[in-house]
Amino acid sequence: xxxxxxxxxxxxxTAYHGWQVQPGLDTVQGRLEAALSRLAGSPVxxxxxxxxxxxxxxxxxxxxxxxxxxLDDRSLRRALNAILPMDIVVAEVAAAPDEFDARRSARSKTxxxxxxxxxxxxALEGRYCxxxxxxxxxxxxxxxxxxxxxxxxxxxxxxxxxxxTTPVRTLRRAAWRAEGDLWRFEVEGNxxxxxxxxxxxxxxxxxxxxxxxxxxxxxxLASRDRRRAGKTAPPHGLCLVAVAY
Numbered sequence: 178x179x180x181x182x183x184x185x186x187x188x189x190x191t192a193y194h195g196w197q198v199q200p201g202l203d204t205v206q207g208r209l210e211a212a213l214s215r216l217a218g219s220p221v222x223x224x225x226x227x228x229x230x231x232x233x234x235x236x237x238x239x240x241x242x243x244x245x246x247x248l249d250d251r252s253l254r255r256a257l258n259a260i261l262p263m264d265i266v267v268a269e270v271a272a273a274p275d276e277f278d279a280r281r282s283a284r285s286k287t288x289x290x291x292x293x294x295x296x297x298x299x300a301l302e303g304r305y306c307x308x309x310x311x312x313x314x315x316x317x318x319x320x321x322x323x324x325x326x327x328x329x330x331x332x333x334x335x336x337x338x339x340x341x342t343t344p345v346r347t348l349r350r351a352a353w354r355a356e357g358d359l360w361r362f363e364v365e366g367n368x369x370x371x372x373x374x375x376x377x378x379x380x381x382x383x384x385x386x387x388x389x390x391x392x393x394x395x396x397x398l399a400s401r402d403r404r405r406a407g408k409t410a411p412p413h414g415l416c417l418v419a420v421a422y
Contacts, residue, residue, distance in 0.1 A: 179243045181277055182253075184209075184223075185269035186238045191304055191413065192264060195231045196238070205229075205265055209240060212260040216253070217244045226279040226420040227286055230372070232412035234305060237268075237287075237419040241279035279420070285349060285365050287418045290378045290410065292360040306359060307414035313385030315353055315360060321384040322351040322362065324394035325377065331370055332401035334380070336409070339371035344401070346370065351377075363418070372409050380407035 186209070194202040198210070206225055213221035226239040246253060250270040257267045276282075291306035293299055298308045325348050332344040351364040362381070364374060380397065383389045389407075397405045 179245050181243050181273045181275050182241065183269075183271045183273040183277060183279070184240045184242070184257075184267055186235060186240060187266045187268055188235050188238065189264040189304065190229060190232050190234045193231065195233065196225050196227065196229045196235075205235075205238075206240075208261060208265055209257075209267075212257050213242060213244055213246070215260060216248070216256055217246050219245070224279045226283050227369070227417050229417055230375075230412050230415075233415045233417070234413075235417040238417050239279045239283070239420045239422075241273060241277055241282075282422055283368075283420050285367055285421045286369065287363060287365045287421075288369070288374045289364075289416050289418045290362045290374060290414045291416070292362075292414065293358055294355075294360050295358040302359070304413055305416070307411055309360075309382070311386065313382065314387070315355055315385070317387075317391055318362075318381045318385040319353040321381055321389075321391035321394045322353060322364075322377075324391065325351050325364075325398070329398050330401055331373055331398070333397050333403055333406045334373045334376040335370040335403060336372035336376070337403065341368075341370050344370060346373070353381075374415060375410040375412065376403075376406050376408075378410040378414070382410065383407045 188205050193205050196205045198204050198207045221244045223240045223242040254267050254270040292309045293306040294309050328347040330344050331346050346366055348366040353362050
């Protein structure tokens with residue numbers, strides 16, 4: 178009998194071409210579907226809460242699926258983790274209502290972008306943060322980030338290939354904090370456009386270097402022009418932290 182399932186995953190996105198299945202490419206969704214299909218003995222399709230880009234990581238990606246697997250939740254988690262590679266881990270398996278959809282049912286998502294702010298790189302943290310050896314002003318970046326909170330047209334922070342039907346998004350919070358050498362930007366929103374967080378971070382870094390002022394952010398938003406914002410920050414500093422339902 179088909180069961181509706183909610184799965185919470187952690188993954189290191191370094192080796193994968195993002196979350197979403199793509200022909201001929203190794204993806205997190207592809208790996209998860211293969212593992213579930215093996216256990217079910219028939220094809221299983223999953224829906225992810227967010228389509229993380231190639232190289233982006235996750236601590237709390239959520240996936241939903243319907244599958245005829247006769248294992249209890251703990252046994253299914255154990256079986257999936259035995260099949261999946263070490264850089265993809267199922268942290269939670271739970272029964273879900275029939276109408277639950279990991280993407281459409283989500284109320285908000287939280288992303289974190291991490292900088293390593295010191296004079297030398299890290300052998301251990303380097304895969305999960307952007308190394309920034311030059312001086313940046315944390316307070317200025319935080320002031321600029323506050324200008325983005327609220328409901329706005331984020332066309333200026335949207336990839337040219339973004340297929341979203343509307344550029345309007347609501348950010349509930351956007352803030353920087355320093356934890357020693359690691360500087361973390363956390364942003365929570367109802368949804369995100371393609372590359373949106375990475376473009377925001379690239380723009381905030383220009384503020385931090387004094388190339389822009391925090392007061393420039395409202396004008397960039399109002400322009401709805403991608404050319405007015407900064408460069409897209411590299412993917413490896415970004416992590417999908419949590420999805421709220």
